[in-house]
Amino acid sequence: MEENKNLLEVKDLKVSFFTPAGEVKAVNGISYTLGYNEVMGIVGESGSGKSVEAYSLIGLLANPGKVVGGSVTFEGEDLLAYTPEQMREFRGNKVSMIFQNPMTCLNPVYTIGDQLMEALTCHDKNIKKEEARAKAIEMLELVGINNASKRVDQYPHEFSGGMRQRAMIAMALICSPKLLIADEPTTALDVTIQAQILELMKSLQKKENTSIIFITHNLGVVAEICDRVSVMYAGHIVEQATVEDLFYHPMHPYTKGLLASQPRLDADGHERLIPIEGTPIDLLNPPQGCNFGPRCKDCMKICLREKPPYADLGNGHISACWLHYKDLKKEEENK
Amino acid sequence: MSEQKKLLEVENLKKYFAVKTGSFKKNYVQAVESANFFIYKGETLGLVGESGCGKTTLGRTLIRLYEPTSGKIIYDGKPIYDSEKKIAEKMLPYRRKMQIIFQDPSASLDPRMTVGEIIGEALDIHNICPSKAERNDRIRNLLSQVGLNTEHANRFPHEFSGGQQQRVGIARALAVNPEFIVCDEPISALDVSIQSQVVNMLEDLQEEMGLTYLFIAHDISVVRHISNRIGVMYLGCMVELAESYELCAHPVHPYTKTLLSAVPLPDPVKSRARERILLEGDIPSPMNPPSGCRFHTRCPYATEICKQEMPKLEEVGPGHYAACHHLEQA
Numbered sequence: 001m002e003e004n005k006n007l008l009e010v011k012d013l014k015v016s017f018f019t020p021a022g023e024v025k026a027v028n029g030i031s032y033t034l035g036y037n038e039v040m041g042i043v044g045e046s047g048s049g050k051s052v053e054a055y056s057l058i059g060l061l062a063n064p065g066k067v068v069g070g071s072v073t074f075e076g077e078d079l080l081a082y083t084p085e086q087m088r089e090f091r092g093n094k095v096s097m098i099f100q101n102p103m104t105c106l107n108p109v110y111t112i113g114d115q116l117m118e119a120l121t122c123h124d125k126n127i128k129k130e131e132a133r134a135k136a137i138e139m140l141e142l143v144g145i146n147n148a149s150k151r152v153d154q155y156p157h158e159f160s161g162g163m164r165q166r167a168m169i170a171m172a173l174i175c176s177p178k179l180l181i182a183d184e185p186t187t188a189l190d191v192t193i194q195a196q197i198l199e200l201m202k203s204l205q206k207k208e209n210t211s212i213i214f215i216t217h218n219l220g221v222v223a224e225i226c227d228r229v230s231v232m233y234a235g236h237i238v239e240q241a242t243v244e245d246l247f248y249h250p251m252h253p254y255t256k257g258l259l260a261s262q263p264r265l266d267a268d269g270h271e272r273l274i275p276i277e278g279t280p281i282d283l284l285n286p287p288q289g290c291n292f293g294p295r296c297k298d299c300m301k302i303c304l305r306e307k308p309p310y311a312d313l314g315n316g317h318i319s320a321c322w323l324h325y326k327d328l329k330k331e332e333e334n335k
Numbered sequence: 336m337s338e339q340k341k342l343l344e345v346e347n348l349k350k351y352f353a354v355k356t357g358s359f360k361k362n363y364v365q366a367v368e369s370a371n372f373f374i375y376k377g378e379t380l381g382l383v384g385e386s387g388c389g390k391t392t393l394g395r396t397l398i399r400l401y402e403p404t405s406g407k408i409i410y411d412g413k414p415i416y417d418s419e420k421k422i423a424e425k426m427l428p429y430r431r432k433m434q435i436i437f438q439d440p441s442a443s444l445d446p447r448m449t450v451g452e453i454i455g456e457a458l459d460i461h462n463i464c465p466s467k468a469e470r471n472d473r474i475r476n477l478l479s480q481v482g483l484n485t486e487h488a489n490r491f492p493h494e495f496s497g498g499q500q501q502r503v504g505i506a507r508a509l510a511v512n513p514e515f516i517v518c519d520e521p522i523s524a525l526d527v528s529i530q531s532q533v534v535n536m537l538e539d540l541q542e543e544m545g546l547t548y549l550f551i552a553h554d555i556s557v558v559r560h561i562s563n564r565i566g567v568m569y570l571g572c573m574v575e576l577a578e579s580y581e582l583c584a585h586p587v588h589p590y591t592k593t594l595l596s597a598v599p600l601p602d603p604v605k606s607r608a609r610e611r612i613l614l615e616g617d618i619p620s621p622m623n624p625p626s627g628c629r630f631h632t633r634c635p636y637a638t639e640i641c642k643q644e645m646p647k648l649e650e651v652g653p654g655h656y657a658a659c660h661h662l663e664q665a
Binding site for chain 2: 161
């Protein structure tokens with residue numbers, strides 16, 4: 001039974017880009033598990049490796065990117081060993097993806113209906129055209145597009161941004177995948193539309209029992225929809241916890257910094273923001289010690305020397321920081 | 336504080352863009368419709384709204400980067416544009432007083448000029464610091480003022496990160512010692528951890544130099560943080576304007592309420608517990624805006640009068656303005 005507990009297990013995944021300037025370790029050894037029916041958020045700034053990590057899971061990594069280590073297990077099967085044919089079968093059927101910009105991801109010269117039906121016919125060669133069309137209309141209705149039987153014959157440019165994203169979600173869910181990877185699905189949308197899409201994803205997730213990996217840089221969105229959260233910085237997961245633990249008891253200085261640096265709509269008075277000083281590191285020349293060390297307020301000597309291991313803080317809450325090792329702190333002070 | 340001076344005032348400001356829809360037909364995008372408001376000296380007026388609501392157009396029309404279609408702009412007591420009296424002042428002297436920071440820092444800096452040349456160009460045009468030594472000093476001062484190294488003057492924009500590029504954009508705006516700066520989404524292209532650095536810097540500069548800001552952004556939590564007063568725009572119209580904490584605590588316009596309830600809070604318990612107002616549908620096209628109140632197609636309280644008559648921005652409390660026919664219900 002042990003095997004069946006998790007839908008997806010990622011162990012020590014490493015992805016590098018081999019550029020003329022050198023190897024860029026975009027994802028440098030990340031591990032996590034995703035249970036059935038769970039929504040996992042991956043938060044990080046641009047360049048932290050959150051999208052690369054998701055792309056590598058389903059074999060969408062483009063040259064010069066390569067998975068250089070680790071394992072990805074989906075329901076007991078090793079995804080990294082899949083041949084391209086197997087991967088193609090797997091994508092769309094068991095896992096699908098929603099991208100950030102719905103306009104660039106829909107083909108402008110095919111109708112929405114054609115594109116929805118293509119997803120179906122690719123995975124089920126025997127399906128009849130009428131059946132596929134009926135299913136496409138049903139999916140459009142499910143994602144809240146009015147007048148779906150007419151809309152199905154329209155082209156992407158006739159849809160508004162929010163509706164395109166709805167159509168993308170319909171396309172992703174049409175084969176009832178077990179895992180949905182959502183890469184910044186609401187970033188390109190306005191807040192009122194974002195609220196609509198989040199509500200939709202929440203209700204669909206309950207209805208279809210899909211697990212979701214939700215990639216975003218917006219902490220508010222994470223609080224809204226995720227069960228568990230991984231915070232990424234420079235190719236590492238620096239902290240992982242349930243959504244409550246992360247927001248009410250953040251442990252890693254980077255997570256704390258992110259939370260303190262954002263103005264809050266529910267703040268009482270005017271408090272000055274506390275920014276994280278400095279800029280994200282250059283992944284071509286990563287520092288020897290902790291990646292966040294150079295920007296950290298509480299940086300110690302050891303932080304610049306060695307990479308911190310994960311400290312287990314209970315309840316699945318892990319954080320990679322030397323500050324959690326109290327004895328070590330004393331040692332540092334004594335020096 | 337009650338005797339605050341109005342630095343900038345606009346009356347019935349309109350900006351339409353002509354669009355060709357056929358060989359003889361012309362149609363208009365009604366980007367800004369009858370804007371009436373003023374900005375006090377030394378304050379920050381925030382402007383929020385969704386994409387396409389005309390907030391950027393309004394910002395640019397205010398400093399006449401776009402020529403207004405009609406209306407009146409008064410700067411420091413003098414009309415710089417008045418469509419009725421046919422006044423259209425020469426803007427060059429005013430450009431020394433009014434500057435703008437653009438949204439996309441990489442697109443707003445000339446890639447073939449060094450940072451020193453970019454900032455120096457502003458000085459040359461207005462003939463500030465004619466001697467070379469003075470000019471170089473001024474550029475170096477500006478760079479350190481926005482937190483960059485003085486050696487950066489010889490570098491090109493592509494050598495900087497997004498946050499640093501935005502600092503260059505700010506230095507360029509500050510070069511002429513302006514009084515009023517339109518900040519057009521200055522932080523939305525930046526990473527979360529860099530955003531707060533720039534926000535703090537803008538606040539510090541305002542205090543140091545006594546600047547007045549018009550701060551345009553779609554992120555209402557940032558706008559609330561930095562602004563004294565906030566105006567909310569919907570489809571070219573200003574629907575509500577109030578002191579910023581008042582606006583967020585007691586919004587009266589149904590659109591403002593929706594907008595506030597849609598903002599995700601970084602607090603899992605609060606954000607899941609609160610009630611959301613979800614709007615039906617999308618924003619109508621500004622080419623063909625709804626008659627009457629422009630919000631009536633999506634408004635839960637809309638009645639017959641909303642379809643026929645455009646509500647005026649009226650004072651509903653001290654310094655709190657709203658444009659709605661059904662304020663008592665909403």
